[in-house]
Amino acid sequence: MVAAESGDCALADASFERAVAIDRTFGLPWDEAKVLAEWGRVLRRRNIRGELERARERESAAFAIFGRLGASHELARLRADGG
Numbered sequence: 001m002v003a004a005e006s007g008d009c010a011l012a013d014a015s016f017e018r019a020v021a022i023d024r025t026f027g028l029p030w031d032e033a034k035v036l037a038e039w040g041r042v043l044r045r046r047n048i049r050g051e052l053e054r055a056r057e058r059e060s061a062a063f064a065i066f067g068r069l070g071a072s073h074e075l076a077r078l079r080a081d082g083g
Contacts, residue, residue: 012042033065037078044082 016039023032040059043051059078066074 009046009048013039016042029065029069030071033062033069033071033074036062036065037074037081041081 016035019035020032020039023029023035036058040055040057040062043055043058063075063078066078
């Protein structure tokens with residue numbers, strides 16, 4: 001998050017990728033979905049050509065995971081955020 005806020009896009013992406021990998025390794029789907037949703041928000045805020053599609057991919061993956069988990073509150077939050 002610090003990297004994303006400071007504008008270091010490469011470091012932010014690497015950090016998000018690492019977090020998703022860790023969540024998958026340890027079987028933490030809720031955490032994986034939270035990371036994917038936040039990554040999508042960060043990509044969306046960058047307002048750089050091509051990032052909107054990447055944002056949608058992450059948010060769609062988060063939506064699918066939250067759906068499988070029955071996390072209606074998180075699904076509603078993701079919808080409200082534009083995901």
